[in-house]
Amino acid sequence: MLVLPALTGLLLGIAGCGTVRVPAGPAASDPLCAEIVLGAPHEMLGQPRAETSSQGTVAWGSGDDTVVLRCGVAPPGPTTDACTRLGDTDGIQVDWIVREQDGIVLLTTYGREPAIDISVPRAVAPDQPSAAAMDMGRLIDATIPATDHCVGPGDVE
Template sequence: MRTPRPLTAAVIGGIALGLAGCGTVRVPAGPEAGDPTCAGVVLGAPDELLGLPRAETSSQGTIAWGSGEDTIVLRCGVTPPGPTTDLCTRLEDSSGVQVDWIVREQDDLVFYTTYGRSPAIDVSVPRAVAPDQPSAAALDLGQLVTTNVDATDHCVGAEDVS
């Protein structure tokens, strides 16, 4: 069983640096950000997410909404996670669109990484943006994910394994 690499200090630091500045949000690109699938993700992304306007980013395959510390960041082309003991949950929106996400909390950010899709997509949501339901950002991005990246695997729990 392979476990995913934890978010590196460089990635978290890069996102934090981008959030602290003004103007272009500086975001480190994922290793597969040049995958043509990521171009579809970026082009199809909404102009607004959770009431925040889309902002310019510094790297290919990235999108941001908001400014300052209240910025939601999406990175397409991150390494797909393997089996993990981290929380993996299926989020389904009101139209029935389902996406499996690995959820990690770190400081004042909640990270969502698609599970069973390649290239993988991660989304960082500051708790200040959606303190009661940070998953709302991942839910709102479900259609974007399913339109551009096919699922090849799904979350399973201990009860699903014989």
């Protein structure tokens, strides 16, 4: 089972000069994380991109309505948490472990290393917090190859 970080701890707030304080993942210095950060969109779920305090991180918005991406988090192992494959019409597919706590949805890539997590406050996307993961899918798929996929009871003999 995956150890849940304190989801609310991911959104540490705003430091001086509008910088969003975000803890870096243990592998945030991976060169693939630099590609993810550089390729991340300037806007996410209607929120403008904000400066962050740590390598391998991106944020959009401010205060309690901040969407945060962290690249280089610990890759999740097998889990009983919900795991879903999000794809687009071009066949791009990325598997995500999905958890929710205290009004924040945390999506973590499954089967990719370095792993990425995206925290989305329900207040920002009450109906579809997975839209942030969908927006990042093409960049993640092009940058970090999949080595494993989600499986469910119907996938196992």
